[in-house]
Every structure is written in structure tokens, then in C-alpha cells.
Amino acid sequence: MRGKLFYFSRFFIRLLVGHWRADVSERKGAAVYVCSHHNLLGPLAAMCWLPVEVRPWTLHVFLEREACARHYREYTYSKRFGMPKFLAAAAAWMTSGYVSALMRSMSAIPVYRGSVRIGTTFKETVAALQAGESVLIFPDVDYTDDSGGIGEVYDGFLLLERFWRKKSEEPLEFVPLRMDTASRRITEGRAVRFDRNAEWKAEMKRVREALRTEINRDAQPKLWMEG
Numbered sequence: 001m002r003g004k005l006f007y008f009s010r011f012f013i014r015l016l017v018g019h020w021r022a023d024v025s026e027r028k029g030a031a032v033y034v035c036s037h038h039n040l041l042g043p044l045a046a047m048c049w050l051p052v053e054v055r056p057w058t059l060h061v062f063l064e065r066e067a068c069a070r071h072y073r074e075y076t077y078s079k080r081f082g083m084p085k086f087l088a089a090a091a092a093w094m095t096s097g098y099v100s101a102l103m104r105s106m107s108a109i110p111v112y113r114g115s116v117r118i119g120t121t122f123k124e125t126v127a128a129l130q131a132g133e134s135v136l137i138f139p140d141v142d143y144t145d146d147s148g149g150i151g152e153v154y155d156g157f158l159l160l161e162r163f164w165r166k167k168s169e170e171p172l173e174f175v176p177l178r179m180d181t182a183s184r185r186i187t188e189g190r191a192v193r194f195d196r197n198a199e200w201k202a203e204m205k206r207v208r209e210a211l212r213t214e215i216n217r218d219a220q221p222k223l224w225m226e227g
Contacts, residue, residue, distance in 0.1 A: 001053060001133065003105035010048050017041065020049040022186040027173060030129035031191070032160060033136045034211050035177040036150035037143035042179060046136060046186065047106060054136040055128055057121070057157070060110035063103045069096035080144075109135065118156075126163045129172070149216035155208045161194045171196060174207065176214035189214030 024033075033054060035042050043056065061067040072092035077083045083091065109125055112118045125135055139153040164172040176189035192210045194203050 001055070001107045003107075005102055005105035009102055009105075013044055014048050017044050017048060018184055020045045020184045020186055022046075022049045022051055024050055024052055024175075024177065024186060024188045026052045027134070027175065027191075029170060029173060030132075030164070030168070031134050031173045031175050032129075032157070033134060033175045033177055034157075034215065035136065035138055035186075036179060036215055037138040037140040037145075038179060038181070039144050039146035041146065041181070042138055045179065045184075046177065049186065050136075052134055054134045055107045055109050055125075056136045057111045057125070057138070058103050058108035060112050060117075063100055063108060063110050065096050065100040068100045069093055072096055113154075113156075122160060122163045125160060126167060129164065130167060150212055153208065153212060155204060158194075158204055158207055161207075162200075165196065174211055176211045178215055178217055180218065189217065 033046075033050075033052070035046055037043065046054075047056065061071045069092045072095060073089050077088035077091045078085060081088075109121060109128065111121050128135060137157050139155070139157055140150055141152040141154060145151055158174070161172050171193040173191045173193055175191045178187045178189055179185075180187065192207050192214075194207055198206075
């Protein structure tokens with residue numbers, strides 16, 4: 001499932017983020033792991049140290065070189081990092097090829113947020129789950145927040161349960177992951193399932209808040225570049 005570029009890159013990224021302990025078990029059935037983004041620390045630490053092989057949900061622009069370059073040029077390097085246009089363009093051209101290739105090497109699932117193509121995301125995810133693969137999602141609205149825990153989240157990913165119930169009699173397991181940046185530890189929280197006999201909107205809210213509560217339990221501020 002994962003390619004050579006992923007394993008090559010993981011070696012160097014582990015040097016950047018340091019060693020993390022991940023107390024996470026592989027589930028017997030289909031599982032969706034949910035974690036906070038922590039301003040990129042979440043994806044880096046999780047993809048490097050989780051003992052469970054997962055396919056991450058990734059904004060589709062990062063899997064397509066031209067779209068990736070445009071995003072970096074027009075937002076990441078220019079607006080977020082304040083680079084002059086010509087430097088932003090050069091940096092975007094140099095990094096977009098590597099990033100898009102890396103996303104494909106880790107078998108990332110493209111997320112077409114706000115597009116009619118979002119159905120493709122759900123179908124590919126359900127197919128992966130049926131094949132016994134696990135999925136990893138970072139639903140933070142403010143993915144640049146590194147204060148610890150998770151704040152407001154996009155809850156559209158919970159619609160996976162609606163797609164999944166057409167394929168399985170068992171509800172999908174959503175497994176929250178807590179990140180303790182002080183001790184560099186990722187801990188599995190209590191899995192949350194939908195009650196298929198309950199009203200859908202009420203269940204959406206309950207599951208979302210249960211996941212947030214578990215992820216925020218004993219949340220710590222960002223310390224990953226210290227020590």
C-alpha cells in the first residue's frame with residue numbers, strides 16, 4: 001500500500017519530530033482514526049509512529065502537482081508565510097512535486113471539500129475500509145492551531161457512517177487519538193459508534209462531541225520542537 005518514497009521520507013521526518021510512543025491497537029473491524037492536526041504535527045507524528053497502517057484523508061490539491069503548486073504559491077508561502085510573489089512561486093514549484101508524490105506514496109485519499117466530487121472521497125474510503133484498511137482523518141477547522149487538543153471540527157466526515165451502513169450491519173468505529181506533546185505520546189481513546197436506531201442529526205452531534213471530548217482529554221500545549 002505504501003511506496004518507497006514514503007519510507008524514505010519517514011526516516012528524515014522522524015528525525016524532525018522526534019520519537020513518539022503510540023499506544024494504538026489495530027481494530028478487528030473497519031476503523032476510522034480521528035486526530036487533531038496540531039499545525040502539521042498531528043499528521044507528521046501519526047504517519048511516522050502509528051503501529052497501524054492507515055490511509056490519511058488529504059485535501060485533493062496536495063495529490064495533484066499543478067493544484068499543489070498553485071495552493072502553495074497563492075496561499076501557503078505568500079499569505080501564510082508572507083513571502084514575496086517571486087519567492088513564493090519558486091518555493092511552490094520546488095516543493096509541490098515532492099509533496100504530491102509523497103501523498104500518493106502513502107496512499108492518501110483525496111478529499112474534494114465543497115465539491116460535487118466529495119462523493120468520490122466517501123466511495124474510495126468505504127472501499128478501503130471494506131478491504132480491511134484503516135483511515136486517518138484530521139477534521140480541525142483551524143488546522144494551524146497548535147495550542148493543544150482540538151477546537152471546532154468539520155463533521156462531514158461522519159457521513160461515512162451513512163455510506164458504511166449500506167455495506168455492513170455493524171456501525172463504523174470512529175477511534176479518537178489523543179496527542180500529548182509534552183511526553184510525545186499518542187493514545188487511543190474510547191471508540192465511538194452511531195446508534196442506528198437514534199435520530200440522525202442528534203447522533204451526528206453526539207458522536208462529534210464524544211470524539212472531541214476524548215481528543216481533548218488531558219490536552220497539552222505544543223512543545224514538539226523543544227528539548
